[in-house]
Amino acid sequence: MxxxxxxxxxxxxxxxxxxxxxxxxxxxxxxxxxxxxxxxTVMFVVLVAAYVATRLRSGLPTGLHALPRYFSLSTIVLVLSSFVISQAPRLYAEDDLGTLARCLGATLFLGCVFAGLQVLGWRELMANGVPFQGASSNSSGQFVYLISALHVAHLLGGMLFLLTLLLRVVHANRDAVRTLVFIRNPYQRRHLTLLGTYWHFVDVLWVALFAIFLFLY
Incomplete structure (x- = not known):
């Protein structure tokens, strides 16, 4: 006993x-x-603080170089992707795996477009006389490359998880039994919720970064 x-x-x-x-x-x-x-969040707050401090210390007026137009386009694309993925929980609740797969696929595609537009934005920065590295009177511009690249890296991490979930949905949708198991599995529901949370976070993060670049660049 x-x-x-x-x-x-x-x-x-x-x-x-x-x-x-x-x-x-x-x-x-x-x-x-x-x-x-x-x-x-803490990492980007530190980077933004360093960017702002360097920008103010340089003494250069704002608007000296135009912010890449591709950054504006990429912001619209990312906000659109956030709207698209916000439909996923409703589609999951309706047991509509076919539309859910298209929803996730569209989000993945928009994520790829966002990353491509960011690369084009970097090329536009270089064309405007803002080097990625080396001595420059506008050294704060190098923070724009760094912050943007780190954000893209975090988005790519979310895209890998999104691709994994998309493949699961496509696989489950091929068979009625697998569909029933997938829909009733709380593990899959939790993963979908976490994906949405992360994606919206990355979206809001970039909008905040873009606003800072827009007013201080």
Whole structure:
């Protein structure tokens, strides 16, 4: 009897040992995502602060170089992609995997377009006399490359997860039984929710960065 109580106490101790069970009852993967988003936010805040400090220290007037028009186009594309992926939870709830696959595919395509427009924006920066590296009177312009590139890198990470989920949806949609299993699986629902959260975060992050570039560049 004593050994049974000891075993139960050990099991209870192991359960209490997990820090994730004490954070609002959230699943570990959700907590990990929120911590990652917090870390990303802090990193970009530090980079933006360094950019602003360098920009003000340079003493150059704003509007000396035009902000690449491709950055404006890419902002529209990313906002559109955020709207598209916001339809995914509704399609999942309606068991419409075919349309859900097209929704995720369209979001993936728009993400690729955004990344391509960012590259064109970098080329436009160089054409406007803002080098990627080296001595320059407008050294703050190099932060624009860095911040934009890091944002694209984080978007690509989301696109890889999006592609994985898209392939799962396409596979499940080929068979009625697989469709039923996929729709009733809370694991898949959670992944779809986390993907949407991350994508909207990346969207809002870029809009904030673009606004800062627009007023201080």
């Amino acid at each position: 004593n050994s049974e109580h000891e075993h139960q106490n050990q099991v209870g101790a192991r359960r209490r040992a997990s820090p994730f069970n004490r954070i609002g009852g959230l699943p570990p993967i959700t907590v990990a995502l929120y911590l990652a988003l917090l870390g990303i």
